[in-house]
Amino acid sequence: MSKVLEQVEEIVLPIASELQLELVDLAFEKEGKHWYLRVFLDKEGGIDIDECALVSERLSEILDKNDPITQNYFLEVSSPGAERPLKKEKDFEEAVGKWVHVTSYEPIADRKMWEGTLTNYDGETLTIEILDKTRKIVCEIPRKSVAKARLAIKF
Secondary structure (H helix, E strand, O other): OOOHHHHHHHHHHHHHHHOOOEEEEEEEEEEEOOOEEEEEEEEEOOOHHHHHHHHHHHHHHHHHHHOOOOOEEEEEOOOOOOOOOOOHHHHHHOOOOOOEEEEEEEEEEEEEEEEEEEEEEOOEEEEEEEEOOOEEEEEEHHHHHEEEEEEEOOO
8 A cells, every 4th residue: 555545544544433434445546637535435234425425524624734645636435336345354254155356466277357256265265156158167266366356246
């Protein structure tokens, strides 16, 4: 995590905790000529727009006084959505039994992308059951090899 995101996380965590929200992810990204600071929050049952607005207000006040970001940017506070990223151990544990999309840094068994049901996570290995044409295949992916993982919508 970059130093900027670490500093923003230190500011966001107490606000989220006070409102009983979980900080899911932070991103500081350039799109075109504009920079965006994105804060993704959630809670059991989902977060609503009023909660996002409240966090945005509180965060803006603090960032206006003590901003670790030197360039101009837009602040966005939102829910991670249905395709929530899986980053923390808890995220993987809670995703067992759910449809996921996983990519790896290097090919494993001739593939770098899997989409299927996460059937197990033991802290070191993700076990995913995928459907390849008409047959079910069980794949084991070492956690350290996972580049990105998220919940996915099954079609």
